[in-house]
Amino acid sequence: MTRAGARNLLLHGAVLVLLFALNFVLPEYHRGILSRVMVLAVFAMGYNLAFGYTGLLSLGHAMFFAAGLYGAGLTIYHLGWSVWPAFGAGLLAGGVVAAAIGFLALRTTGVAFMIVTLMFAQVFYLGTLYFTTYTRGEEGLILPQASRKLELPGAELILTDPAVRYMTALTLFAAVLVGIFLLVRSSFGRALVAIRENEERMRMLGYDVFANKLLAMIVSGVICAAAGAAYAVLFGYVGSGFAAIQYSILPLLWVLLGGAATTLGPLIGTLFMFYVIDIASGLTRAHLLVVGIALILVVLYFPKGIAGTIRERWLRWLQ
């Protein structure tokens, strides 16, 4: 392993150890917040794979998050499934939706790709409202507290317990972070970056660009679905709001803030955004104005996102 690789390994390991330690030292409220942030950061990491590494500016990733959310939530609510198979159903739903949408949308590029993904996401959102009989639409469904238990060999984890919830969110976050870390260093990951930089050249070199982009889209969709499914079982609510356009814009914002094509950027962006809203709303009614100003300042001083700019200016080895 190169020296840069060792440094990255050390940094990512340190982040995971820090997150583990925070469970024991953070005040209750902030621990709860970090549980949410880690789940949403997984969503952002999934988005980052498509946008940051592959250059696919999607405006429809809410449908992948929501596919996981509904895949897990509806099977628990209507079919009485336990958490493991329901989580699997969420991943499957995300993978199938991503494969189908990717197969169609990847025939376009640039602005057309943005519009096509946006339209498909809107169809998905309206679908959740149309089938209100099953989804309760915008009002949503509450997953019974008794159903939110994770069966393990010799143990049963109660996901409504704050410490268990934190550790479950951390486990998912760590698994996806390690997965992304390895993926972007693999030949597939490098091919994605190369496609982002010069698609024509990759095609000329004999790479199947469409197949690589489709695979990236599917992996991205499954990761986002994992976040959605985790959100459903950890926080017990499933609603159409998570399929709305807002949840397609948010991961884009988190990734841009944290740093596109950086492995830790999504976590930083999600955390930053969450606390800016949380703190500003406690200070003033016009908190959205404060959030807007904060975003402008970040864009001015960190044009490539926080982690992206740190990499460009100071830590060239940062992955």
Next chain:
Amino acid sequence: MSKNRKPNIITSNGLTRRATLKGMAASAGLMAAPGFVRYAQAQTSEPIRIGFQCHRTGIGAAYGRWYERVTNVAARVINEAGGINGRSLEIIIEDDGTDAARGSEVLEKFANQHKVDLVYGTLFSHVVVGSAPMAGELKIPYYVVSEGYHVASGQMNRYCVQPGITDVKAQVRSMAPWIAENLGKRVTLIYPDYAFGHDHRDFFGPAIEAQGGEVIAQVPIPPTETSFTRYFPQIPSDTDVIYHVMVGPAVLTFVKEMGEFFGTGGPQLFGFIDSLEAVDLNSPGLEFLEGSHFWEGMARYVQPEMPDYEIAYREAVGLDESGASVNDPKDVSTAAHMFGCWETLYVIKRSMEACGYRGPQDRTSLIEATEAMTEMDAGPEHPQGRKVFNGKIHQVFGEQSISQVRDGKLEVVHRTSIEDGLYEPEADYTTMSF
């Protein structure tokens, strides 16, 4: 100071050893009496902290603005009258952004950071439903003012209560008898094609059938629709009444296009004022509503022979005769719903007094005290009217108003009875564990 008044300073000469011993013995006896300890501890000077989940931003901001005003006024009035158990009431407000996810986060913030005694709010159903699981997990009482059927349906948990506003199922059921008797029995429903509209569809059909009427057509409108003319031909020509519950920014277009479609004729119109809360009835395009009828939880306009307590409530929250702010006639209130904040705070007050609430250790006692409530008389604490609370389903039932638009104002033409809205409970929270 009056000459007859006794001095309230006891000099050293006025306190003998015998008197001291007698006093100590009496005090010891009192403290040993059952219930005294709880009472004594309740006399702490710590304020009772209530977390108010407020729609300050997002689609519910107009409701949130008025919910906040009413809440602050009610808290002030309660405090001026001595507070709760001798303690003042402190309202801590957080913006939920009218968003389900943020609502849940805010609830967590109230419980774990602000350390409030209970959480209270809010209107939009998705925020309430999204927040309810967290209330159950954190075991913190969650008093909602939402009018959704979600609480009464039994899908929530024992910590969620709706004691200050009636739910949509009761509201819809109580409208049916009057509609069938006065407007007609052949009804066409026009409703938004999502959960809010589906509630009206599902609850009104059986209710009008019970009155010998029928729903002859249903016209669901997709949620993103901005033009409605193409839906009006679906209304059968033999319709007596159009029952409409469109909400959101498109409602003005909806009414305007309906007016253009029917002209001066057409069926009778009956709607829920939810569509036009915080909207001036004299807005351009709403002329077609003249003569039509609306459900109102509480009258927006001052009515003849209004009870004193209702007038006092209106003055306290700053409403002019048209139901707008006394400071800005363009700032129209959400009068049909916001009284629920006032009444809910008084229910919380009564419940805390009944259980001798001291702090978070008494949260379950607080819920049980609310569950034990039944009759709530109309008066300063319940200016909207008399209510009956069903502790099993954590839902209050009350009278409703039916108003007609006359000369651009809403005039109450009928008041339903509580019995009109009652229905068989489908749940029993009291059998659920805490």
